[in-house]
Amino acid sequence: MSGAESFEQRTLSAGIVGDAIKQVTRNVPTGEPPSWPTNAELRVVGKDVPRMDALDKVTGRARYTFDVQLPGMLYARTLNSTVAHARIKSIDTSRAEQYPGVRAVHVLERLLMAAELRDPGEEAKEPYPIVRFTGQPIAAVAAISARAAEAALALIKVEYEVLPHVTELADAMKPDSPPVFPGPTEQRATAGGGGAAKGLPQKGNLRGPGKGGSRGDIERGFKEADVIVEGEYRTQVQTHTPLEPHGLVADWRGDELTLYASTQHVMSVRDEAAEIFKLPKEKIHAISDYTGGGFGAKYGVGNYGTLAIHLSRKAGAPVRLVLDRREEHVSVGNRPASLQRLKIGAKRDGSLTAVELHSFGTGGVAAGAGVGSCHHNMYVCPNVSIEHYDVFTNAGPCAAFRGPGQTQGIFAFEQAIDAVADRLGLDPLLMRDKIDTRDADDVRARAAERRIGAEKIGWARRRAPGSDTGSIKRGVGMAQSMWPYIVNSYTTCEIRVAGDGTVEAFCGTQDIGTGTRTVFAQVVAEELGLEAEDIKVHVGDSRFPPGPPSGGSRVTSSLTPAARNAAHAAARDIAARVAPLLNAKAEDLEFRNGHIEVRGDSKSSLGFFEALRRAGIETIVHRADRRDDYEGYARKAGELNISPHAIGGVQFAEVCVDTQTGVVKVERVVAVHDCGRPINPKLVESQILGGVVQGVSYALYEDRRLDAATGVQLNANIDQYKIVGSRETPRIDVHLIELLGGQSSTDARGVAEPANVATAAAVANAFFNATGKRIYTLPMTPANVLAALRSE
Template sequence: MVGEGLKEVTRRVPEDEPPPLPENAKLKSIGKPVSRLDGVEKVTGRARYTFDVQLPGMLWGKWIVSPLPHARIKSIDTSAVERAPGVRAVHVLERMLSAAQLRDPKAEKNNRYLTVRYAGQPIAAIAADTPRAAEAAAKLLKVEYEPLPHVTGIEEAMRENAPLVFPGPTEQPATAGGGGAPPGLPQKGNVRGPDTKPRGVGPRGDVAQGFRESDVVVEAEYRTQVQTHVPMETHGIVADWRDEGLTLYASTQYIGSIRDEAAEYFDLPKNKIRVISEFTGGGFGAKYGIGNFGLLAIHLSRKARAPVRMMLDRRDEHISGGNRPNSIQRLKLGARRDGTLVALQVQAYGSGGVAGGAGVGFAHSTLYSCPNVHVEQYDVFTNTGPCAAFRAPGQAQGMFALEQAMDELAEKLAMDPLALRAKLDVSGTDDSLARAHERRVGAERFGWNKRRPAGTDKGPIKRGIGVSQSQWLYLVHRNTACEVRVMGDGSVEAFSGAQDIGTGTRTILAQVVAEEFGLRAEEIGSHIGDSHYPAGPPSGGSRVSSSLTPAARNAAWRCARDLASRLAPVLDANAEDIVFAGGKVMVKGKNSLALPFREAVKKARIQEISHRAERRDDYEGYAAAGAEVNISRHGIGGVQFAEVEVDTETGIVKVVRVVAVHDCGRPINPKLTESQIFGGVIQGVSYALYEERHLDAASGHQLNTNVDQYKIVGSREVPNIQVILLEQLGAQSSTDARGIAEPANVATAAAVANAFYNATGKRIRTLPMTPANVLAALRA
C-alpha cells in the first residue's frame, strides 16, 4: 500500500521494458480522474451499438423457440415459412451451444433434430425484409413435438425418480468467459459431481478430526436464487457474409472468441473474419461466445447473401441469455475458543439449468487460514435455460454463506467480527494485506465502533450494520497486445482489439499512452473493438486493466524512445536526454529548447513510427499458467460495510448506506474505478433484495421475462455509497494495474445479510430478501 508497509523488492525486468512508475501522485495522466473519452458520443446518441447497426440491404432475423420444456422433435416443416411474403432465408438449428453435451451421444435415441431441454430453446430462425414480415412468418413454422417428462426445481431434480434432463453423463468445457464444469466427474441422474477442487484447490487435512477438536461449531444451510443478467443491450449480432469474407458486428465481451468460434463452426480461416464491437451495452459474463443466435444469423446471411440482424428480445434474453445459478449450501465451521479455525466443510448443490458450472466459488478453501477443509460442489440439471459466467461466478453465492457463518462464529466466541477476520485472514498475499488495511480504514469511516447488540432497536423499524470481506482473482490474459503509432503531424494513436462494455477501456488506454508522451489523454487516438487490431483481452473476470495497460505502456515507451532517437539530431542532443512532458519536447538542462510536441515531431520529418508490444508475464510469475489465462499468486481484496433498515411489519428491507473499501493495484483512473465499484454495489444490492427468476413448474415457462415483474434495483432504492480506493503497488508489471469489476459485487449480499441480523437478531439464510422471505426469517 502506498504510504503503508512499503518495502523494497527485487524483480527481474526485461531490458526492453520501461522503468517502474512512481506512485500516482507524481504522474500526470495515469491515476487522474479523466472523464470518459466517449462520454459525449454516448449521451448524444452518436455511439453506435450493435443494436444501432444498419447495413444496406440488411434483413431482420427472428428465431423460433420451443414452447415445451422437454420434448423430442418428430418433424419440422418450413415450406409455409419459405413461401411467406418477405422471407429470404430459413434455417433449422443443428447444434446447441451454451448447454452441456452428452459424454456418449449414443445414450440418446438418434434423431435428426436437437432434443428440446427447456422452454424457450431455439429451434430455427427466419430472415425477412422487415421485422413484421419475420414475426408473421415465424408463426407459420410447423413443428411436431413428442413431449417428455420435465423437472424445473433443484430439489425435485435431485430426487431419485426425477425425470432425466440428460439420459447419460455429460461434459461441458469452459469457454472464454469461464463457466463449464470439470471433466470426468461422476453423474447420477441429474446430479453431477462432486467437484472437490474448486479453482484447483483440493481438500486438506481431516475435517472429521478437526470438528472433534473444535470447542465451537457453527452449522447452517443457505440458499440463493437464480439471477438473470438483464444487460441494457440484449445479446445480438449483425452477420454479413460476402465472397471476400465474413463481418460480424457483435454486442460482446470478447471479439476474439466470436471470431474463433465463427472460424471453427463455419470452417473459415480467421483472416477472413472481422469482428467489430464499437460499443457494447453491458455484459456481466454471458456475452463471450457466438451463441445460438449468432450461429443462426451467420447461416441466414450465407443463405440469403445479405446482412442479417439478430437481436434477442427481452423475453429471450431472460430465458437464453444466461443466468447466475441458484444454490443450496450446507456449511459447517469448527473453531477453538481463541478463534482459531480448525475445520471447514461445505456441501453445495446448484442448478445452471441445462448447463454445468453451478459452483459456489473458491473462498471456502482460500480466504481464511484453516488446516482441515473439505468442499463438495454438485451440478443439478433442470429443464431450464443455461447458466453463464456472471460477475464473480460462484463467489457471490459462496460468500453470502461463508461471511454469515463467520459472523455467527464470532458471536458464539464473543468476538468482534472484524477481530475474528483479522485473526484468520493471514495468508500474506497482496489481497490479504490490503484487507487488513481496508478493515481498519472502513471501520473508522463507517463508524463500526457504534455497532450495537443485535436486535437492540425498539419498534417495528430496526436498523443494523454489517460487514463482509471480498476476494477475487488477479488474472492476466496472455494473448494481449497493443500497437502505438506516432504520425508525421505529431498525432499519436493506440490500437487494441479489446472491447469496451461500459467500463472505460478507451479512456484508460489513452491515459497510459499519454503518460509516456507527456500529452493529455484527450490528445491520444484510442482505437478498440476491432479484430483487425492487435489482440485484446476479454472484458470479464477483472482482467482488462491488468492485461492491456502493461502492453500499452510498453508499446508507448518504445515508441517514445524511438521518437527521441529521431529527434536527437534535430535538437542536437542525446536521445536519453530528451523528455516528453506537459505537451512539449524538452532536453534535460536546456529549458530554452522546449518545443510543442507536434512542432517537434514535424521537425523530425518522419512519416510514421509504430511499435507493438505484447503482455509479458508478471515479474514475480504466476500461481497457475494456462493457455490463455494466468492466475497470480496474489489477488484482489475488498471490505464492505452496510447499514440496513428493516420494517418488521411489512418485511421490507432497505439498504441505507454502504462503505466500500477496495484495492486494484494501481488505479489507472480513479473516477472510472469508483464507477465500477458503484456498479458492483448496486448490482449486489439488487441480487440481495430483489432479483429472482420465477418459473411455472407445470409448463416450464419463466413468468417474469421482462424488466417490470423481474424486479431490479431502482434509483430510489440505491443506497448512499462511499468508495475508498487504495493504491497498491506490487511490482508485478510495468503498470501494476489490476481489475475491479468483481469484488464489489462479491461482498454486498453478505454484508447486507449480516446487517439484517444486527438489526433484527434473526438470521436470513435465503436470497432474495423479499418480504415473504424476511417475514419467514423473523418468525423462525
C-alpha cells in the same frame, strides 16, 4: 516466463501508498520501462479524466449493434420451444418460406451453451436437437422487416413428443426425478470460460462431486474445534438483464464474413464462428463499436449469432438478429441457483480448524454451477472438505456472471464467519484479523480496508445483534471480497505516431462501458507527455492486435502494461531522432507537458508536434506484448495467468428492517477496495458503484420465477423481474487504496468482480445485526424476511 528473455534485477516500490511502502527486488525483463512513481507524481495516470466516449453516448452517435444499418439488410426473429422437454418429431417451414418478404429460414442443428452426453449413444439419434428447456431456440426467419419475420414464425409447424421435465433444484435432486439427460455429461469450456471438470460421476441429475480445494483431515479439524456452526444457505437464479440485449449482424459475402456484435470479446466471436462454420480466422472480421452491458454472458456468437450467420449465407444479404427481453432472460445465461450446506469449526481465539461444504448448484441444462473458491482460499484453515454437485434442470443455461460462483459462495461463507464470531463473542473485524493471513501483501491491504471502512460506517457505534427496539430495526454488517488477479497472455498493443503529431493506439479488446478507451489513452499519454484527448484509441475490432476479453477483471491488468511498453518504445524511438536537434543524448530526453525536453533543462525543449516535424518523422509504429508479471504466476490455464496475489475489497452495509412488513432497505454502503494502481479513480469508483447496485439488487429483489408445470419463466421482462431502481439505491461511499505490487510496468489490476461479490453478504450480516436473526435465503423478499424473523 519465456526462457528466451533476458532479465535484470530492479528495486521497486510495493505496498499501500501513504501507509506501508517497502522496497522489493524483482527480476524484470530487459527493456521494460522504469517504474512509475505514485499517482500523485504523475500527470495523466491516476487522474479523473472524463470518459472519451461520453459525448458520443449522450448524443446518440455511439453505434451499438442495434444501430448497424447495411444496404439490403434483413431482420431476423427466432422460434423458441414452447415446451420444457421434448423430442422434435418434425418441423415444417414451408409456409414460412413462402410468406411475403421472407428471404431465408434456418433450423438450428446444434445447441451451444449446454452440456452434452459423454456417450452420444445414450440417446437415440434425432434429426433435431432435443428440447431441454422452454424457450430453447429452434429456428429463425430472416425477412425484409421484423414484422414479416415475426408473422412467418407463426407459420412454422413443430411437432413435439413431450417428455417429463423438472425445473426446481430441490425436485431435480430426488432419485426419481425426470432426468434432463439420459446419461453422464461433459461440458468443455467455451468463450467466456464455464465448463466443468471432466469425468465426474453422474447419477440422475446430480453430476459430481467435485472436490477441488479439499485438504487436511476434516474429522480431526472438528474434534479440535471449541465451537461448530452449521447452516444451509440458498441463493436464487439471477439473470443478466443488460440494457442492451444480445444481438449480432452477420454479413456473409463470398468467402468472407463480417460480424457486428454486442460482445465482451470480439476475438471469441471470430474464433467461435470460425470453428462452427469451418472458416479461416482471417476470413472473419468481428466488430464491436459499443456494447451496452454484458456482465459475463456476452461471449462467442451464441445460438442467436449462429442462426444469423446461417440466414445471411442462405439469403446472400446481411441479417440482423437482436433478442427481445423474454429471450434475453430465458436463453443466453444466468447466475446459477445454489444450495450450500456449510459447517465451520473454530477455536476460542477465532482460528479456524475445519470448513466443510456440500454445495448443489443448478445452471439449468449447463454444468459449471459452482460456488467459487472462497471456502478454501480466503482464510487460513488447515482442514477443508468440499463436495460440489451440478444439478441439471429443464431451464436455460448458466453463464459467467460478475464474480461467477464467488458471489453465491461469499453470501454463505461470510455469514458463517460472522456466526462463528457471534458464538465466540468476538468482533467480526477482529475475527478476520485473526484468520486473514494467507498472503502478507494482500493481508495488509484488506486489514487497511477493514479499518478504513469501519471508521467510515461508524462500526464503533454498532449495537449488539437484535438490540434495536421497535418494529423498525437498523443494523450494520460487513463482508470481505476476494477475486483472483488475472492476466491475459495474448494481449498486444500497437502505437502509431504520424509526422503531423497524430498518435493512435490499437488493441483488439473492447469497451463494454467500463472506460477501456479512456484508460488506454491515459497510459499512452502519460508516456508521451501528452493529454489523454490527444490519443486516438481504436478498440473493438478483430483485425487489431489481440486483446483481452472484458471478463474476470482482467482488461486493465492485461492491457495497460502492453500499452505502456509500446508507448515507451515509441517514445525512445522518437527521442533517438530528436536528440541531435537538442544537442543531447536520447536517454536524457523527457516527454512532459506536450514537449520533449532535456532532463533538468526545461529551456532545451521542443513542442511534441514541432519535434516530429523537424526530425522528419513520417510514421513510427511500435507493438508490445503483455509480458509475464515480474514475480511470475501461481498457475497458468490456457490464456489465463493467475497471480499468487488477489484483488480485495471490504464492504460495509447499513440496513433498515421493517419487522411488520418484512421490507428491507439498504440505506448506506461503504466500499473500500484495492485494484493495484488506479489508472482513473473516477472510472474505478464507477465500477464499484455499479457493483454495489447490482449486489443490492441481487440481495433484495432479483429472482427468476419458473412455472413448474410448463417451464415458462413468469417474469421474463423488466417489470415483474424486479431490479433495484433509483429509489432503492443506497448512499454509496467509495474509498480506493493505491496498492503497488512491483508486478508490471503499470501495476494496475481490475475491480469489476470484487465490487460485486461481497455486497449481498454484507447486507445479510447487517440484517442479523439489526434483527438478531439469520437470513439464509436470497432474495430478501418480505416473505423470506418474515419467515426468517419467525425462526427460532
